[in-house]
Amino acid sequence: MHEDDRVAALATIFACPAKVAHRLDACMREKRFAHREVVAHQGDDIAHCWLVIEGAAEILCIGAAGQEALLMMHGPGEMFGAFPEPTASRADILARGDLFTLRIATSDLVALARTHARLAAGLAAIFARQLDFVLDRMAARTTLTAAGRVYAELLRLAGAEGRITPPPVLTALALGVQTTRETASRAVAVLERRGIIRRDGEALVIVSRRLLEDLVV
Template sequence: MDLFHQGDPSRYVLLLLDGWVKVTSVSRDGQEALLALRGPGDVIGDLAAVDGGTRSGTVTTLVPVVANVIEGTQFVDTVVGHPALALGLLRHLARGLRQSDVKRLEYVSASSFGRLAGLLTDLSERHGRPTPDGVVIDLPLSQRELATAAATSREAVARAMRALRDRDILRTGRREIVVVQPRVLRALGRTLPDDGR
C-alpha cells in the first residue's frame, strides 16, 4: 500500500513505530529506483514538510505498519519550538547525507557484484533478524528492486545471488534472504574491484 506518492503535496509527516516501508523514485525516463528502506523510529516526509516542496519519492509498505501521523505545519512548529528536537532532526538528515555519500563512493569504486554484496550486508545489519541459521532479511524485495538499489541490472543480481548461494554465503526463499556467512559477504562488498558495470 502506498502511503504517499512522488510529486504529491506535503501535508503530513510519518513517525514509524512498527513495520517497514520502501522509498522509491521514478526518473524522467520512467526508471524506478529504490532509494531507501525505513523502519521503526524513522521519520518520513520531514524534508517536504520543512522546505514546503512536493514529495521526492513514493513510500510503499512492505509489511503492515504502525505510524504516528503528524500534520506538516504542526511538525515544523514543534521543531522550531524545541531546539533539542531540531538538533535531532539535523542529525537524522546528516546521517542520511553521509549514507548517500558512502553509497555514491561504493557505486564508482565497486563491481556490480560488490555493490550487491554491500547492499545485502547493509540490509542484514540494519534490518536483519539473527537466527541459528543466519541473519534473516525478511523484507519482500524483488530482484529488480535489489538491482536498482545496487545500481545494476536484474540479470547481474540473479547471477550474483546464484554465485552466493552456490558458495553457501546466503540462502534464498520466497521473499526472504538468509545471510549464512555475514563476514564473508561484508568482505566481498569491500574488496571486489570495478568491473565496469
C-alpha cells in the same frame, strides 16, 4: 497503539523528555498503509512528515522513460516527507509490507522544534543518520561493481546477527542497489554455490561474513 506506548516510542526516537514527547504526540495522527499502498505520488504537494513505527516506506523515483530507481527505504525510527516547508514530492512513496506511521503537519513539527531544543537535536540526529545512509549509497554506486553493491546490501540487511528474515526479494534487492534482477540473481547464486550464504527456513544466513566482505569490490 496506546497513547503511553506512542509517547514512550517518541521519547526514545527523539531522545527527548516525556513532557516534550507528549506535546509531539498531541500533534500526530496514526496512519496505516497496506503493502504497496501509495503514501504520495511523485509531484504531489505534501505538507506533512511521517515517522515510521512499523514496516518500511520505499522512496521510488520515476524517470522520464518510466524506469524506477529506489532512492531510499525508511524503516522504524526514520522520517520522510516535507521539511522544513511544504513541497512537491520528489518521488513516489509506497508501503513495503504493512506500514504504520505517525503523521504530523510540517508546520507543527517546525514550531515544536523551534520551541524545544531537545526535540530539535533529536530531529537533527535522525536526518543526519539518514543523510549518512544516502551518502553511503552514492559512494557504493560510484565505486563498486553491480555485484559488489549486491553483496554490500546483503551485509547491511543481515546486520550483526548475519541473518535476513524474511529472505530478500531479488527484484527489491536489485532495485535497491540500482542493478537488474538478473545481475542480483547471479550474484546471490555465486554466494550459495560457494557456501558463503545459505537459506535456513524463513531466513537467509551469512555463513562467512569475511568472505562476503572480500567480495565487496
